[in-house]
Amino acid sequence: MTQFNQRNISMMMDLYEMTMANGYFAGQNEMKRVAFDVFYRKNPDNGGFAIFAGLEQIIEYVENLHFDTDDIEYFRSLNLFSEAFLDYLSNFRFKGDIYAFQEGTIMYPNEPIITVIAPLIDAQLVETAILTQINHQSLIATKTRRIVSAAGGRTVSDFGARRAHNVDAAVYGARAAYIGGASSTSNVMAGKQFGIPVSGTMAHSWVMFYKDEYEAFRHYAENYPDATVLLVDTYDVIHSGIPNAIRVAKEVLEPMGKRLKGVRLDSGDLAYLSKKAREMLDDAGLQDCKIFVSNSLDEYTINSILNQGGCIDSFGVGERLITAKSDSVFGAVYKLAAVEEDGIFVPRIKMSETVEKITNPGLKKVYRVYCKEGNAVADLITRADEIVDMDKPYRYVDPEKPWKNRYFTNCTVKELQQLVVKDGKRVYQARSLDEIRKFVEQQLETEIWQEEQRFENPHKHYLNMSPYYYELKMSLLHEAQNA
Numbered sequence: 077m078t079q080f081n082q083r084n085i086s087m088m089m090d091l092y093e094m095t096m097a098n099g100y101f102a103g104q105n106e107m108k109r110v111a112f113d114v115f116y117r118k119n120p121d122n123g124g125f126a127i128f129a130g131l132e133q134i135i136e137y138v139e140n141l142h143f144d145t146d147d148i149e150y151f152r153s154l155n156l157f158s159e160a161f162l163d164y165l166s167n168f169r170f171k172g173d174i175y176a177f178q179e180g181t182i183m184y185p186n187e188p189i190i191t192v193i194a195p196l197i198d199a200q201l202v203e204t205a206i207l208t209q210i211n212h213q214s215l216i217a218t219k220t221r222r223i224v225s226a227a228g229g230r231t232v233s234d235f236g237a238r239r240a241h242n243v244d245a246a247v248y249g250a251r252a253a254y255i256g257g258a259s260s261t262s263n264v265m266a267g268k269q270f271g272i273p274v275s276g277t278m279a280h281s282w283v284m285f286y287k288d289e290y291e292a293f294r295h296y297a298e299n300y301p302d303a304t305v306l307l308v309d310t311y312d313v314i315h316s317g318i319p320n321a322i323r324v325a326k327e328v329l330e331p332m333g334k335r336l337k338g339v340r341l342d343s344g345d346l347a348y349l350s351k352k353a354r355e356m357l358d359d360a361g362l363q364d365c366k367i368f369v370s371n372s373l374d375e376y377t378i379n380s381i382l383n384q385g386g387c388i389d390s391f392g393v394g395e396r397l398i399t400a401k402s403d404s405v406f407g408a409v410y411k412l413a414a415v416e417e418d419g420i421f422v423p424r425i426k427m428s429e430t431v432e433k434i435t436n437p438g439l440k441k442v443y444r445v446y447c448k449e450g451n452a453v454a455d456l457i458t459r460a461d462e463i464v465d466m467d468k469p470y471r472y473v474d475p476e477k478p479w480k481n482r483y484f485t486n487c488t489v490k491e492l493q494q495l496v497v498k499d500g501k502r503v504y505q506a507r508s509l510d511e512i513r514k515f516v517e518q519q520l521e522t523e524i525w526q527e528e529q530r531f532e533n534p535h536k537h538y539l540n541m542s543p544y545y546y547e548l549k550m551s552l553l554h555e556a557q558n559a
């Protein structure tokens with residue numbers, strides 16, 4: 077049995093990782109340790125937060141990272157690399173350490189969500205594969221959360237497989253959608269691979285295959301009397317689809333002692349049609365028959381349809397979820413933060429004309445700061461060797477208003493990164509997808525301000541700095557300016 081995740085993706089990198097690695101090897105720098113941070117700059121859709129997803133695939137990838145004979149042959153054919161380097165690559169395994177947020181953590185721009193501390197070549201080679209996983213799954217998890225939150229407690233099923241940007245996007249997208257709060261997926265490959273609940277109704281082809289709609293519905297109900305959800309919009313929802321569904325409920329299911337589970341609407345004005353359908357079903361004594369809707373939905377259309385009084389129990393969401401259509405680039409980056417010199421990690425900073433693009437240098441720690449009611453009031457970056465003592469008022473710097481004298485009082489902190497890979501091996505107990513999904517839910521319900529969760533102008537989560545860390549960043553900025 078071939079599992080979806082058992083492909084070797086070690087070659088998933090950009091050529092420049094390899095040319096740099098070959099150059100580092102030639103300069104005998106390959107064993108020098110460095111630290112790279114992964115962070116992103118902007119929440120999708122101008123939202124107030126994002127969801128960290130894809131960690132499990134990164135751990136699988138680095139543990140398996142190696143180059144087969146045919147990979148080496150291919151590299152040789154490019155005429156770019158020395159034989160000594162190719163020989164080194166043939167025995168290569170990732171030897172570094174990785175620190176990361178727990179999968180499912182609510183995260184914010186500019187904080188290091190993953191830090192790779194590894195020999196230079198190891199750290200450089202993993203850049204692209206790490207970013208691909210994080211950018212994709214975090215994007216889809218975050219988008220799904222927005223859709224789920226617009227659905228206001230009604231279930232959302234991922235219907236995206238057919239519109240995804242190919243197979244990986246469909247399967248890992250389904251995983252991310254489940255983390256983000258989708259209740260199920262229609263994608264059975266993702267169901268099998270990750271244990272995600274699968275669900276589905278029927279296609280228009282089923283209804284069109286039979287000579288009339290009633291016959292199509294009847295055959296379906298006879299085959300699936302416990303799970304009959306009928307697609308009622310092939311011909312005319314009000315005059316044909318719903319009346320035929322009611323007939324099947326009465327003539328086929330009720331004699332079997334069964335109830336009609338649901339109807340699905342997939343076109344037209346979904347608010348109007350769902351209200352009409354609800355009335356007709358209720359009048360026929362089918363109050364328990366659920367109304368499913370689909371058709372190019374997203375958080376905005378769902379919001380609007382519900383505001384119009386749409387009577388809907390469940391949403392099937394495909395293309396706009398699986399492609400994160402409204403804002404389809406997550407934009408996480410991988411930046412060098414420090415280089416080890418004589419046993420000490422010396423910070424590096426990347427300058428930019430745009431303030432947001434100036435990196436946060438050095439080895440550091442990130443904390444989430446909680447007030448006594450349990451809400452996450454801010455995140456805090458410190459140097460790695462600092463101790464954060466919240467037993468007394470803790471002075472911090474808001475980098476956007478550094479002149480203000482600010483303190484956290486009566487707060488607690490949780491360190492956000494933990495060691496997940498040590499010397500190339502997993503040291504982190506994999507969490508089940510259900511645990512990750514519940515973790516997302518729990519943070520949003522109990523820790524993250526509602527003000528950060530609204531769609532319009534959400535509150536911006538503070539990313540503060542310890543005075544000691546702020547001082548380090550400023551001194552590096554001054555040095556870089558005078559260089």
Ligand SMILES: Nc1ncnc2c1ncn2[C@@H]1O[C@H](COP(=O)(O)OP(=O)(O)OP(=O)(O)O)[C@@H](O)[C@H]1O
Pocket residue numbers: 342343344345346347348370371372373377380381384
């Ligand atoms: N009441 C509503 N308010 C806001 N948006 C809606 C409402 N009803 C449907 N929509 C959305 O409007 C869009 C309508 O899509 P489209 O133009 O394809 O119409 P259609 O009725 O589905 O036509 P077709 O039969 O060709 O599929 C979809 O994105 C759908 O989710």
Ligand SMILES: O=P(O)(O)OC[C@H]1O[C@H](OP(=O)(O)OP(=O)(O)O)[C@H](O)[C@@H]1O
Pocket residue numbers: 235236238239278279280281342370371372373392393394395396
């Ligand atoms: O619109 P989305 O959010 O992507 O949701 C998935 C769509 O896929 C199906 O349509 P399709 O026309 O592919 O097949 P069908 O004949 O089963 O309707 C389904 O009916 C939805 O409209």
Ligand SMILES: O=C(O)c1cccnc1
Pocket residue numbers: 235236262275276277278279340370392394
């Ligand atoms: O099960 C469904 O209704 C379904 C699945 C995929 C795409 N559209 C609809």
